[in-house]
Amino acid sequence: MKGFKRSGLTALTTAFTLSLVLSGCGSNNDGGNANSASNADKKNETTTNNANAGTADTGNAKNGTANDSGAESSKLEPYTIKWFVPGAAAQKDQSLVNEEVSKYLKDKINASFELEVIDWGSWDDKMNLKFASSEPFDLLYTAAWNGFTTKITQGNIIDLTDLIDKYAPDAKAVIEPALLEGSKVNGKNYGMPINKEMASQNGIMLRKDLVDKYSIDIASIKKLEDLEPIYDMILEKEPGVTPFYLNKDISLLNVWNTNHFDTYGGSTGGTLPLGSTDFKLIDGLETPEAKAGYELINKWYKKGYVNKDAATLQDLSGGLKAGKAFSYPEQLKPGKDAEVSTQTGQQWVQVELTQPLITTGDTQGSMTSISRTSKDPSRAMMFLNLLYTDKYLVNLIAFGIEGKHFKKVGDNVIDFADGITAQTSGYNLNQAWLFGNQFNDYLWKNEDPQKWEKFKVFNQSAKKDPLLGFVFDPTNVKTEVAALTNVGKEFNSGLQSGTLDPNVYLPKYIDKVKAAGIDKVIAEQQKQLDAWRAANQ
Amino acid sequence: MNTATANAPSRAEGFSKPAVKRINAISPSTNLIVTLFFIVYSCVCLLPVLLVIAASLSDENAITLHGYSLIPKVWSTSAYHYLMFDLHKILAGYGISIASTVIGSLSGMMITALYAYPLSRMDFDFRGFFSFFIFFTMVFGGGLVPTYLIYTNYFHLKDTLLALIIPGLLMNAFLVLTTRTFFQQTIHPSILESAQIDGAGEFRIFFGIVLPLSLPVMATIGLFYTLAYWNDWFNSLVYINNDNMVNLQYMMYRVMRNLQFLQSHAQSNTTVGAEEIAKMPNETVRMAMCIVGMGPIVLAYPFFQRYFVAGLTVGAVKG
Numbered sequence: 132m133k134g135f136k137r138s139g140l141t142a143l144t145t146a147f148t149l150s151l152v153l154s155g156c157g158s159n160n161d162g163g164n165a166n167s168a169s170n171a172d173k174k175n176e177t178t179t180n181n182a183n184a185g186t187a188d189t190g191n192a193k194n195g196t197a198n199d200s201g202a203e204s205s206k207l208e209p210y211t212i213k214w215f216v217p218g219a220a221a222q223k224d225q226s227l228v229n230e231e232v233s234k235y236l237k238d239k240i241n242a243s244f245e246l247e248v249i250d251w252g253s254w255d256d257k258m259n260l261k262f263a264s265s266e267p268f269d270l271l272y273t274a275a276w277n278g279f280t281t282k283i284t285q286g287n288i289i290d291l292t293d294l295i296d297k298y299a300p301d302a303k304a305v306i307e308p309a310l311l312e313g314s315k316v317n318g319k320n321y322g323m324p325i326n327k328e329m330a331s332q333n334g335i336m337l338r339k340d341l342v343d344k345y346s347i348d349i350a351s352i353k354k355l356e357d358l359e360p361i362y363d364m365i366l367e368k369e370p371g372v373t374p375f376y377l378n379k380d381i382s383l384l385n386v387w388n389t390n391h392f393d394t395y396g397g398s399t400g401g402t403l404p405l406g407s408t409d410f411k412l413i414d415g416l417e418t419p420e421a422k423a424g425y426e427l428i429n430k431w432y433k434k435g436y437v438n439k440d441a442a443t444l445q446d447l448s449g450g451l452k453a454g455k456a457f458s459y460p461e462q463l464k465p466g467k468d469a470e471v472s473t474q475t476g477q478q479w480v481q482v483e484l485t486q487p488l489i490t491t492g493d494t495q496g497s498m499t500s501i502s503r504t505s506k507d508p509s510r511a512m513m514f515l516n517l518l519y520t521d522k523y524l525v526n527l528i529a530f531g532i533e534g535k536h537f538k539k540v541g542d543n544v545i546d547f548a549d550g551i552t553a554q555t556s557g558y559n560l561n562q563a564w565l566f567g568n569q570f571n572d573y574l575w576k577n578e579d580p581q582k583w584e585k586f587k588v589f590n591q592s593a594k595k596d597p598l599l600g601f602v603f604d605p606t607n608v609k610t611e612v613a614a615l616t617n618v619g620k621e622f623n624s625g626l627q628s629g630t631l632d633p634n635v636y637l638p639k640y641i642d643k644v645k646a647a648g649i650d651k652v653i654a655e656q657q658k659q660l661d662a663w664r665a666a667n668q
Numbered sequence: 669m670n671t672a673t674a675n676a677p678s679r680a681e682g683f684s685k686p687a688v689k690r691i692n693a694i695s696p697s698t699n700l701i702v703t704l705f706f707i708v709y710s711c712v713c714l715l716p717v718l719l720v721i722a723a724s725l726s727d728e729n730a731i732t733l734h735g736y737s738l739i740p741k742v743w744s745t746s747a748y749h750y751l752m753f754d755l756h757k758i759l760a761g762y763g764i765s766i767a768s769t770v771i772g773s774l775s776g777m778m779i780t781a782l783y784a785y786p787l788s789r790m791d792f793d794f795r796g797f798f799s800f801f802i803f804f805t806m807v808f809g810g811g812l813v814p815t816y817l818i819y820t821n822y823f824h825l826k827d828t829l830l831a832l833i834i835p836g837l838l839m840n841a842f843l844v845l846t847t848r849t850f851f852q853q854t855i856h857p858s859i860l861e862s863a864q865i866d867g868a869g870e871f872r873i874f875f876g877i878v879l880p881l882s883l884p885v886m887a888t889i890g891l892f893y894t895l896a897y898w899n900d901w902f903n904s905l906v907y908i909n910n911d912n913m914v915n916l917q918y919m920m921y922r923v924m925r926n927l928q929f930l931q932s933h934a935q936s937n938t939t940v941g942a943e944e945i946a947k948m949p950n951e952t953v954r955m956a957m958c959i960v961g962m963g964p965i966v967l968a969y970p971f972f973q974r975y976f977v978a979g980l981t982v983g984a985v986k987g
Contacts (some may be wrong), residue, residue, distance in 0.1 A: 189936065221911040252925025253905050260906065263813040264820055380931070445931060449951065453732040554753055 136665055180267045207241040210510050213268040214499075215261075216247045216565045217254040221247070224531065224557030231532055235524060240513045246528065248560065262287045267504045269511040272565055273322045275495035280602050284322050286501040289508060298512040299323075300518035305568055307590055313494030313599045318666070322498030323515055327569040328586045329494055330487040330593030333385040336471060339478035341369065341457055352482050354390075354426065355383055358458070362436045365457045375431060376456030377441040380628035383431075383460050387416075387424040389485040394598055395421075398619040398644050399612065401653040401660075403598065410597070411665060412657050416641050425626050425633035432629025441628035451475045461484045461638035465585035466578065473577060491602055497564050517594075518567035525567045531558035544580065545573040601663045608655045611648035617645045683715070717962075724955035725750070731951050747956035750949065758960065759918035766964070768832040768915060769897040776838050776893040777886055784844050785874055788851035799848075806841040816906060831907035832915060837896055843889045850885040851878065861865075887975030898965045920957045923949055 222228075227248065233243035235422065249257050255278070258271065262285070272277050273288060282288045295303055302323070303311065310324040322653040334357065342349060345368070347361055362374035388395035393403040401412025415421050416478070431437055438444070438455070450456050454476050461467065468481040499515060501508045514525075518525055529546060530537050536558045537545040553559055565571050570583045581586065605612045622640040694702075702831030719736055724747050734741055751758065786792045787799055809815075815835065825831040855878055863873045879886070904918035914922075949957070 247909065249909075250922050250926055251929045252922055252927075254929070256905060257909075260816050264817050446927075449728070449732040453729040455732065626882065 149179060150310075164211050188459070197482050198201070207510070208630060210242045211509055212236075212242050212244050212270065212514050214244075214269060214270040215258065216246065216248055216272045216562070218248040218560055218562055218565075219249050220250055221559070222558045222560055223534070227535075228527065228531055228558055232524070235527070236514070236517070238518060240510060242510055242514060245512075262502070262504070265504050266288070267506055267648065269500055269505040269508070269558055270499055270515075271493075271502055273498045273500040275492050275602065279315065279322065279498070281494055282500070282602055283316055284604065284606065287503050288321050289505075290502050291323065291501060291512065294501070294508060294512040297541045299516035299519070300508050302516045305519050305570075309489060309590075309595070310601075313489060313491060314498060316602055321493070322500040324494060324517065325497040325499070325567060325569060327497070327564055328464045329590050330464075330489045332483050332487045333389050333485045334461065334463045334481055335386075335482040336468065336479045336481055337458045338454075338456065339472075340478050342480055347425075349480060349482050352484075354484065355386060359431075362431070362434075362457075363399055366435060369457065371455075372457050373436075373438040373450070374457045375436040376438055376447065376450055376459040377628050378444040378447045379442055379624035379628065381447070381460050383428055384424050384627050385460060385462070386484045389429070389488065391420040391424070392418075394490075394596065396653075396656075398623070398649070399615050399652070400603065400649075401656045407597075410660060412653050412660065414641075414653060415642060416637070416643070417592060422633055425629075425637060428627060428629035429631070429633055430629070437629050442624045442630040448475060451477060464519050464590050466582050469577065469579060487589055488596055489593045490596040490600055492597055494599065494633055495602075499565075499567075515567070519566070519571075522571045525571050526573050529554070529560070529563040529566045529572055540576055541574075541580075543573055544576055548575045562645050599666065600662070601660060603656050603659060605652075606656075608648070608652045611652050615644060615649060615652065616645035618647050675741050683875050720955050720958050724952055726952065728950050728952050737825075744952070747952035750953050751815065751960065752957055757912075757919070759875050760912055760917070761914065761919050762963075764829070764832065764913060765898060765915040765917065768829060768900075769894055771829075772897045773890055773893040774834040775833070776840075776897075777890050780844050780847055780889055781879065781882070781886065782874075784841070784847035785851055785878060787844075787848040788855070792815060793975060799845075802841045802844050812906070819907065826907055827910045827913055832900070832903050833897075835907065837893075837900060837903070840889075840892070840896070843892060847882075847885055854885075855881055873910060883975050887972045891972045894968050895965070898968075916961050918962050920954075923957065925953060 144466060167333050225248065229244050229246055234247075236242045236244055261268065262282075271288075273282060302537045307329055310326065310329050311320065313329070314320065314322055314324045333351075333501055337347070337349065341347075345361075345364060352361075353356060358375075365372060384529075388397075391405060393407055394401075394410070395415050396402045397415055402415025402418070403410065403412060404418070423579050428437070432441075438450070444450075447459065451459065451471075454477060459532045461471070463481050463483055468479045472478050505511055518528070533539065534548060536548055536551070536556055540546045547553065547556060547559075563569055570586070572583075574580060575583055618640070621643070622631075622636060626633060626636060626640065715738075717736060723731060723736055725743060725745060726737075726747070727742035727744040729739070730742040730744075778860050783798075783802065785796055787802075789795070810818075819825045819831065819835055823834075825834065834874050859877060859881075860873055863877055868876065899917055899919040901915070901918040904914040905921075908914050908918075
């Protein structure tokens with residue numbers, strides 16, 4: 132052991148000096164020796180045939196010979212991988228699951244494992260404080276909607292591109308290429324995207340019992356206007372049921388705008404007209420298409436399709452559970468209707484009204500990033516490599532311990548363990564979309580056994596958004612964006628629920644948006660977009 | 669009660685007949701209007717509480733369909749049954765809340781009085797400096813991140829009960845200045861002088877004479893501290909990671925925050941949103957949590973009340 136340590140040290144020192152010489156003293160502050168070793172390795176790739184680039188071995192960087200993993204893990208120093216994810220609540224049996232994972236990882240990469248769930252409401256505050264106080268931890272959940280670009284510009288999460296190539300080649304082979312590509316920022320990966328559905332589709336959910344009762348032919352519903360005769364019938368025959376149930380945040384405009392624009396920016400930024408070839412952004416609110424959308428929902432509201440409190444209602448689920456709604460708009464993916472049926476206790480069927488589209492928001496919808504405060508990013512990446520490829524590991528983290536939290540009722544199908552319900556289970560995070568590779572996940576008994584196959588088909592059939600991979604960095608126009616957000620808050624819920632007449636309020640909206648500086652924001656976006664296109668062609 | 673208080677000053681002024689209308693008494697009609705106003709005002713304050721209680725006792729679907737009402741349309745105690753599942757958690761939260769409130773309020777009162785008393789003494793040389801020292805903290809704060817760094821990296825308060833007691837709550841500069849003013853105005857220097865002549869030391873004077881005479885102000889700041897500790901969720905949010913160490917208020921507040929967070933992001937993300945919102949406790953459960961959390965603090969005010977009524981006119985110097 133002693134002898135090994137010494138030789139390891141020598142190898143390290145050699146590697147380090149080499150890397151310094153070879154990389155021209157380029158300063159890189161991610162994970163000291165691992166990085167320098169990888170630099171040395173990269174330089175040596177020209178000379179040594181490095182067929183096993185994936186072997187995890189920092190102390191032995193110079194010889195890229197194959198080792199069996201057992202021997203490897205003994206060479207790695209013991210290390211604790213700490214991972215923060217947001218969730219509904221911390222789980223009672225979290226420590227048991229962490230122990231189980233640690234046992235499993237000991238032989239693989241000689242690491243112990245600590246997953247901590249932080250509740251949604253304090254997630255942002257707590258993570259900011261952790262970064263501010265440089266608390267050491269390795270992994271965290273990141274997403275486009277959750278300040279991904281901010282974390283990058285502040286330097287809080289590190290560039291993973293080389294680490295993925297070096298320590299996670301197996302994972303890289305598993306992840307949908309479009310996901311990995313679409314989650315890049317400035318050509319670099321700062322997050323490992325969770326392998327799952329990567330496109331989104333908008334449409335309508337209809338209540339199954341009423342669809343059956345009036346034998347509505349859902350195959351004939353191709354566009355929003357096709358719903359009108361159905362709604363008229365519901366209005367007439369089902370008093371007390373709202374045909375089209377909305378809250379202040381959702382609207383048919385999701386469907387409408389996806390079908391009428393390439394990218395719709397609304398009040399907060401530029402809009403790309405359908406089929407645009409010159410990539411010139413415009414103010415979407417001024418287009419006749421946008422106005423037509425507002426007019427349609429306003430017409431529906433006047434006809435009484437929409438609930439009267441739509442512009443102020445916060446939470447949709449109460450009304451859905453209580454059977455108030457016949458239909459409501461929803462973001463769809465295969466099997467979404469089954470999910471919603473479980474949540475609301477009502478049976479639903481989904482009707483897709485847009486084609487599946489891969490946008491940056493989808494590809495960056497759920498990722499795992501490595502913190503700048505990680506003491507050993509390479510080890511964190513080795514863990515991720517396992518997570519994406521090892522079925523046992525990902526299910527252990529997502530669903531808990533077999534026999535204690537869940538039991539297998541089929542080859543790939545699980546149910547709660549005996550005597551346990553969703554409420555009494557000590558580990559029921561139910562957020563499998565946080566962890567690695569969803570295509571390796573078990574399925575619950577009530578889920579579609581074909582779910583993952585359908586997801587794959589769905590991913591294949593999706594159209595790429597022309598702006599896929601482009602992320603707008605609002606730093607230069609922060610004030611305007613904040614002002615525009617406020618203007619949006621003032622008008623959006625009223626206009627998109629149909630409560631306000633667009634002929635009166637849309638011009639006012641446009642004036643206020645102009646006053647808040649949308650043109651400046653669009654110009655800034657255009658500048659970044661042009662630069663992005665120049666870099667990516 | 670009413671007549672007794674009304675007569676107290678008149679006796680002091682030498683009137684002996686309570687039936688005689690005092691010269692500066694307010695007219696009965698005005699009195700009636702004022703009383704009525706406060707009765708209505710109290711009702712307005714109580715109504716929301718009653719509404720919350722009613723909501724917590726009604727059926728979830730009834731609320732969705734008919735909205736809130738003071739008398740539940742469909743009675744149901746399911747929300748409280750739901751809370752029973754987490755009973756051990758709620759009791760633990762109660763324990764933490766009560767412990768931090770009791771320890772924090774008592775030490776807070778003590779520290780406040782001990783700081784304020786020297787400031788009230790004219791013969792204390794560094795009065796100006798220490799007054800400014802405490803006043804400065806009212807005007808300038810370091811902000812959250814530096815505060816967090818100091819408490820976590822230097823004092824290692826993370827995940828301890830002290831983290832719920834010390835940061836931002838233990839001593840309130842405004843209350844120190846209030847207490848100082850009270851000491852200055854109520855405790856006549858001649859009492860202290862006579863005590864000194866009789867041979868009492870500084871501590872004897874403070875604990876034996878000043879504090880007993882200052883019960884009203886101690887009750888006031890005690891009430892402020894108790895409320896501040898009981899209602900604090902921020903320290904739990906920032907300093908506590910261990911789920912068994914958070915206090916009751918934060919448990920409730922967390923649900924609200926989670927909802928707000930998810931709803932504000934429901935539009936912009938596909939993964940999270942509706943699915944996560946559906947997992948949150950529903951309306952009635954939130955109301956029930958509110959009622960459970962109000963618990964003991966409702967009883968705190970009457971406990972302090974007697975000091976307010978009894979003490980404010982007490983003096984100790986013969987005029």
